[in-house]
Amino acid sequence: MNRTLVKIIVPEEVIINKIYFIRGQKMMLDKDIAKMYGVQPIRLREQVKRNKERFPDKFMIQLTEEEVEIMVSQNAIPSKKQLGGSLPYAFTEHGVLMLANVLKTERAIHTSIHIIDVFVKLREIALSHKDLLLKLEQLEKKFAKHDNEIETLFNALKELIKPPIQERKRVGYKLP
Numbered sequence: 379m380n381r382t383l384v385k386i387i388v389p390e391e392v393i394i395n396k397i398y399f400i401r402g403q404k405m406m407l408d409k410d411i412a413k414m415y416g417v418q419p420i421r422l423r424e425q426v427k428r429n430k431e432r433f434p435d436k437f438m439i440q441l442t443e444e445e446v447e448i449m450v451s452q453n454a455i456p457s458k459k460q461l462g463g464s465l466p467y468a469f470t471e472h473g474v475l476m477l478a479n480v481l482k483t484e485r486a487i488h489t490s491i492h493i494i495d496v497f498v499k500l501r502e503i504a505l506s507h508k509d510l511l512l513k514l515e516q517l518e519k520k521f522a523k524h525d526n527e528i529e530t531l532f533n534a535l536k537e538l539i540k541p542p543i544q545e546r547k548r549v550g551y552k553l554p
Contacts, residue, residue: 388414393492393493396411397500398468400445404497404500405439405469406468406469407466409466415477415483415490416483417481417483422481423467425480425481426438432479433469433473436470437469437470438467438470439468440467441468474490474493
């Protein structure tokens with residue numbers, strides 16, 4: 379199987395849409411990876427359990443009930459039913475690569491390489507935009523300072539525009 383065929387099978391957009399930000403890391407769910415690799419999710423989980431030593435916490439995590447609820451509520455996953463009735467595993471870039479070594483199918487190997495390429499592209503995009511992000515943060519700080527100064531100026535102008543309050547002469551009967 380050549381790489382161009384894999385690209386047709388799994389377009390980059392599909393891979394990007396299946397990468398979630400979980401516990402501060404970019405990760406993919408087991409069911410999505412299994413579909414791309416052409417295997418059943420239960421078979422993928424079996425291989426992971428048989429090769430547990432290959433998947434340390436920095437390669438793979440199992441989502442909690444709360445994390446699943448958050449993903450469902452944010453429509454990342456249509457329903458809990460989509461997860462196959464169990465708490466899914468989520469894999470980092472390194473975990474995806476390790477899955478290809480465990481599954482050993484030609485499709486898994488080529489798809490894994492393609493997924494890693496997408497992870498690398500995302501990282502490069504983030505790094506190239508880091509300078510732009512820094513500039514935006516500097517501008518934001520500068521304008522935040524100006525906002526405070528402008529607000530102070532407007533408050534001073536409002537005070538100047540207000541007519542002076544003069545004490546009124548009392549009307550009515552005055553006692554000596």
